[in-house]
Amino acid sequence: MNRTNSESLFLKAKAYFPGGVNSPVRAFRSVGGTPLFIKKGKDALIWDADDNEFIDYCCSWGPLILGHANEKVVNAITETVKNGSSFGAPTALENELAELILTVNNYIEKIRFVSSGTEAVMSAIRLARAFTGRNKILKFEGCYHGHSDSLLVKAGSGLVTFGNTSSAGVPEAFVNETIVVDLNNKEAVKEAFNSFKDQIACVIIEPVPANNGLLLQDKDFLLFLREICTINNTLLLFDEVISGFRLCFCGAAGYYNIKPDIITYGKIIGGGLPVGAYGASNEIMATVSPEGPMYQAGTLSGNPVAMAAGIAQLSACLKPNFYIDLETKTQYLINKISELAKNSKVPFKFFSIGSIFWIAFTKLESIKSANEIDANSMSYFRQLHAYLLEHGIYLGPSGYEVGFVSQAHTYEQLDKTAIAFANGILSLNN
Numbered sequence: 493m494n495r496t497n498s499e500s501l502f503l504k505a506k507a508y509f510p511g512g513v514n515s516p517v518r519a520f521r522s523v524g525g526t527p528l529f530i531k532k533g534k535d536a537l538i539w540d541a542d543d544n545e546f547i548d549y550c551c552s553w554g555p556l557i558l559g560h561a562n563e564k565v566v567n568a569i570t571e572t573v574k575n576g577s578s579f580g581a582p583t584a585l586e587n588e589l590a591e592l593i594l595t596v597n598n599y600i601e602k603i604r605f606v607s608s609g610t611e612a613v614m615s616a617i618r619l620a621r622a623f624t625g626r627n628k629i630l631k632f633e634g635c636y637h638g639h640s641d642s643l644l645v646k647a648g649s650g651l652v653t654f655g656n657t658s659s660a661g662v663p664e665a666f667v668n669e670t671i672v673v674d675l676n677n678k679e680a681v682k683e684a685f686n687s688f689k690d691q692i693a694c695v696i697i698e699p700v701p702a703n704n705g706l707l708l709q710d711k712d713f714l715l716f717l718r719e720i721c722t723i724n725n726t727l728l729l730f731d732e733v734i735s736g737f738r739l740c741f742c743g744a745a746g747y748y749n750i751k752p753d754i755i756t757y758g759k760i761i762g763g764g765l766p767v768g769a770y771g772a773s774n775e776i777m778a779t780v781s782p783e784g785p786m787y788q789a790g791t792l793s794g795n796p797v798a799m800a801a802g803i804a805q806l807s808a809c810l811k812p813n814f815y816i817d818l819e820t821k822t823q824y825l826i827n828k829i830s831e832l833a834k835n836s837k838v839p840f841k842f843f844s845i846g847s848i849f850w851i852a853f854t855k856l857e858s859i860k861s862a863n864e865i866d867a868n869s870m871s872y873f874r875q876l877h878a879y880l881l882e883h884g885i886y887l888g889p890s891g892y893e894v895g896f897v898s899q900a901h902t903y904e905q906l907d908k909t910a911i912a913f914a915n916g917i918l919s920l921n922n
């Protein structure tokens with residue numbers, strides 16, 4: 493495969509950006525080789541700067557549930573931008589997107605639009621602290637919540653720990669407000685509530701943890717969190733930046749029918765443009781400025797072009813059978829790969845929910861916490877990723893990242909993918 497244009501673009505980019513990229517995982521460090529510079533996308537396909545064609549399962553890390561350059565989304569963007577790109581004043585489009593969401597989603601009553609998932613979570617944490625008057629937050633090892641200071645924290649050693657920062661530049665004082673425990677561990681959560689009685693503002697979780705493998709939790713564990721939060725007057729925060737509008741229109745809250753106190757959204761909500769959001773009950777949202785004392789603002793918040801893209805995309809998600817069709821396709825794909833590669837020397841298993849899938853090179857039947865992932869197995873992913881690129885299949889460049897199936901993927905493309913994928917698995921060296 494010719495990659496000369498991507499290689500020379502990457503060389504230039506290294507002079508302009510740290511590591512040659514504007515977001516670290518794009519640099520291909522965990523799979524090796526040169527990142528592909530993408531020129532164009534249409535439906536399930538993308539083309540790189542050397543005109544190589546790929547069936548894409550990264551889908552911009554999740555936002556593109558309709559595939560690339562969906563006609564309705566493109567039309568909404570182009571028609572809207574003709575009338576100006578931003579006003580810093582309210583527009584009817586904000587009402588329209590909010591109405592679309594709030595009339596269907598009974599888990600929140602009010603919403604505030606921001607410009608990224610990180611910003612949504614950062615604001616939601618502030619809201620939880622403002623509403624409860626408490627400082628500490630509890631997060632789970634293996635959940636990603638964007639790059640705000642309080643959340644760039646990983647577990648220390650022990651059942652319940654203050655985190656160690658996972659990034660330089662995060663003050664110790666921030667880290668000391670974040671308690672980190674393992675997923676799927678009720679004892680650890682109970683101990684945290686005992687040790688920090690009346691101090692925990694919120695428990696934040698990806699209800700479908702999908703940023704460090706796919707660590708599917710039992711509904712029972714999520715219900716346990718709901719209950720222990722209620723008992724302790726702690727808010728339960730579902731970070732649904734990936735799962736929102738992905739599992740079903742009402743996200744994981746709807747999928748499991750569990751009502752958290754605050755929900756954050758991102759990715760799909762903006763139709764491929766930068767939008768995030770947080771929502772809660774009227775009572776909790778009354779804390780937010782200008783109604784209440786918690787400040788939060790944004791020059792480009794509720795941007796009309798981004799709102800129009802979100803409206804176009806979410807309207808398509810509301811069509812009958814939209815989510816069933818996506819899940820059926822995803823099951824078709826992973827079942828076919830698993831069948832074709834059943835004689836693999838290297839043990840592997842697909843985990844999936846809705847249209848999210850993840851391959852783990854493991855003998856375990858289930859993986860529910862980050863420490864069950866075998867870091868050494870990532871060498872298999874590296875080989876597989878390289879094989880798939882050579883055969884026209886694009887996965888996110890890390891074995892800790894999940895894949896996404898979009899509405900645009902056709903069964904013909906899934907068949908082609910399954911054959912390449914299975915051959916890739918069968919070619920792995922033990």
Ligand SMILES: *Cc1c(COP(=O)(O)O)cnc(C)c1O
Nearest residue numbers: 608609610636637638731733734
């Ligand atoms: C992607 C993601 C974020 C961060 O969103 P950005 O738009 O990248 O800032 C936060 N939380 C979860 C669960 C995510 O998947």
